[in-house]
Every structure is written in structure tokens, then in C-alpha cells.
Amino acid sequence: MATDYYAVLGVRRDASQDEIKKAFRRLARELHPDVNPDPKTQERFKEINAAYEVLSDPQKKQVYDLGGDPLSANGGGGGAGGFGAGGFGNFSDIMDAFFGNAAQRGPRSRTRRGQDAMIRLEIDLNEAAFGTTKDIQVDTAVVCNTCSGEGAAPGTSAQTCDMCRGRGEVSQVTRSFLGQVMTSRPCPQCQGFGTVVPTPCPECAGDGRIRSRRTLTVKIPAGVDNGTRIQLAGEGEVGPGGGPPGDLYVEIHELPHSVFQRRGDDLHCTVTIPMTAAALGTKCPLETLDGLEEIDIRPGTQSGQSVPLHGRGITHLRGGGRGDLIVHVEVMTPAKLDAEQERLLRELAKLRGEERPLGQFQPGQQGLFSRLKDAFNGR
Numbered sequence: 001m002a003t004d005y006y007a008v009l010g011v012r013r014d015a016s017q018d019e020i021k022k023a024f025r026r027l028a029r030e031l032h033p034d035v036n037p038d039p040k041t042q043e044r045f046k047e048i049n050a051a052y053e054v055l056s057d058p059q060k061k062q063v064y065d066l067g068g069d070p071l072s073a074n075g076g077g078g079g080a081g082g083f084g085a086g087g088f089g090n091f092s093d094i095m096d097a098f099f100g101n102a103a104q105r106g107p108r109s110r111t112r113r114g115q116d117a118m119i120r121l122e123i124d125l126n127e128a129a130f131g132t133t134k135d136i137q138v139d140t141a142v143v144c145n146t147c148s149g150e151g152a153a154p155g156t157s158a159q160t161c162d163m164c165r166g167r168g169e170v171s172q173v174t175r176s177f178l179g180q181v182m183t184s185r186p187c188p189q190c191q192g193f194g195t196v197v198p199t200p201c202p203e204c205a206g207d208g209r210i211r212s213r214r215t216l217t218v219k220i221p222a223g224v225d226n227g228t229r230i231q232l233a234g235e236g237e238v239g240p241g242g243g244p245p246g247d248l249y250v251e252i253h254e255l256p257h258s259v260f261q262r263r264g265d266d267l268h269c270t271v272t273i274p275m276t277a278a279a280l281g282t283k284c285p286l287e288t289l290d291g292l293e294e295i296d297i298r299p300g301t302q303s304g305q306s307v308p309l310h311g312r313g314i315t316h317l318r319g320g321g322r323g324d325l326i327v328h329v330e331v332m333t334p335a336k337l338d339a340e341q342e343r344l345l346r347e348l349a350k351l352r353g354e355e356r357p358l359g360q361f362q363p364g365q366q367g368l369f370s371r372l373k374d375a376f377n378g379r
């Protein structure tokens, strides 16, 4: 193989994309023709561009790692992407090498954004249906009042680190086959902050924040469900150094209701009515979320039929309107009959021609026997 691209960039064969990019930028700054017009240097500049073009592209890198050269005319990946055609590799990365990413340099801030926090909140079905307001107790980190988040004891302040002179990083010059190579690493004395706190705040031990319990009032919108998360921006943990707080998420846990079962925004319940009421029709009082209502059971209602009460369910979280309340009817067969009741029922059966037991209906005839058989046959 003609060129060892890894050696050209001065990185190990197992270098990460980040390391490859950093190595390229460093060399590009050093060897750019505008900086160093010497023909030999320009030759080197072309080399590092070719190396970067291959190693920064996962596909080309794979071809190269397997022994091919993706930049040669028939090396795979199409010749048009070759170095000669495309000029200097990836233009934006070259620009980055000169102008971009200044933020990565210099001391890092002691102040960082805090983490998000989460709290579980139990509500009942009524509150889920119509929304509510709740006071919750939250335990989070808040800015330390003693040092206002600075981390230094009152009357003292952070001082410039004498090891890195405030730069937050220390540099080292090493010799390699490429010549002198400058490497930087975070300053071990100040951990890269550029400052040291000689006398930490006694209240927060220099962290700039303390734990505190406070009460928050949360508005729960109508229509929330189990697992719904309500985001309270900026009510999470304050960050190190008194940094901006994260968000607080309130996760809804809906307690089961004694009568209603929720499915989506619809509610379901079952009413059990006597056989006679099912046959004759009746009005059945039901305590709904909106108060007492009369369920109209029409004459001839069968067990398993349902009566929908439109708009008596849960409010839709988005878009307004409400789901339905579905009342499932269960018909109760009398289990104990006294003599008079039995006599009346027998008389009724006789009047209706229903004296024969149901099981003696002929197959195919409308009756319990045929319906069950249909169910088993999957029809």
C-alpha cells in the first residue's frame, strides 16, 4: 500500500472519528498553503487532506481498512469522489480548522445546566377528566444563598489557577516523526476551570447549590392519562456552580375508580338489572362524573347490550370535546323464587310458548343452543 493514512494524520489505527478530526484540524492549521507556501509543505497538505477524506468517511475508511485505496481510480466508491476532482477534501472541515470551534478552547465554565427531575403524582378519575390544580412537594438542588452559586465562602472569591494561568489547559510539546506536536489536556490543578476556590463555601461545600424542599402548584390539564408527563420548565435541579436549572416532569398516575373503567377517553361501567326490568324497560340512576343521571333501559334490553352516554367521558387532552360513558347492561336472572313467583313465571312461560327447556330447540332455530354452537364454529 502506497500511503499509510493513519500515519499521515498521526493517529492510531483504532482512533475515533473525533480524534481523526482533531488531528486533521491541527495539521491543516499548520500546513495550509496560505500559512506555509513552501512546495514541500503543500505536498504534505495534500496528503493530510487525502488521508482525512478517506478516514473521515466510514465507507471509504472501511474500503481502506480492508486493503483497498478508495482514492485510486478503481478503488471502489466511484472515482468522482477522488481527491483530484473534489479539491481539498471536506471544505467545511478546513474552515472549521481555522475559524470554528473556538468554544472548545479555553477554560470550561464552573456553571453547568442542572439535570431534569421527575416526580410521580397520583390523581383520581375526576381530576383526570376535568383537570385540577395540585400542590406538590419537590426536593431539588437550588442555588446556594450563602455564596449565590459562586461556591466561594463569603468574603472570598475564586482565584486564577497558577498552574495554567487561567487557561484551563496545559500544553505539552512532544517530538514525533511529523516534527513537533503540541498536545493540550485539562489542567490537573483546576480540572480545566481556570480558577481555583481556596476557601469553599461552608454551606454548599463549593458546589454552589444545596438541596431544598419546596412546594409547587401544578396545573393538571383535563384529559391527562396514566403516564402523561407535564413539563415544568426550569423547576428541575439547579446545575453545579448555580447553573441554570433543568426541567421538572410530573408523571401522572391515575388511581383506579370504583365504578368506571377508562379506555382511552371513554369510560365503561356495568349495571345489573332484574330480568323483569330488562323486559319491561326501566330508568336506572347512575352517579356519573357529571352527577346523578338516569340511564334509560328500553323494554326488551338483552344482557350484554350497552347504553352510550355521549360526551360523559374524559375530556380529550387535545382538541376539546369529551369521550363517552358506555353503560353495559347485565340482566340478572332470579335465583330464588317463592311459590307465587314461580306460579306466575310458569304462567308467563306458558303464555309465551316457552315451556320447553331451551336446550331442546332444534339446531338452526333461534335460541341459546344455536347461538353457542355458532360461537364455537367461529361464525
Ligand SMILES: [Zn+2]
Residues within 6 Å of the ligand: 144, 145, 146, 147, 148, 149, 150, 151, 152, 201, 202, 203, 204, 205, 206, 207, 208, 209
Ligand atoms: Zn454556597
Ligand SMILES: [Zn+2]
Residues within 6 Å of the ligand: 161, 162, 163, 164, 165, 166, 167, 168, 169, 187, 188, 189, 190, 191, 192, 193, 194, 195
Ligand atoms: Zn489550572
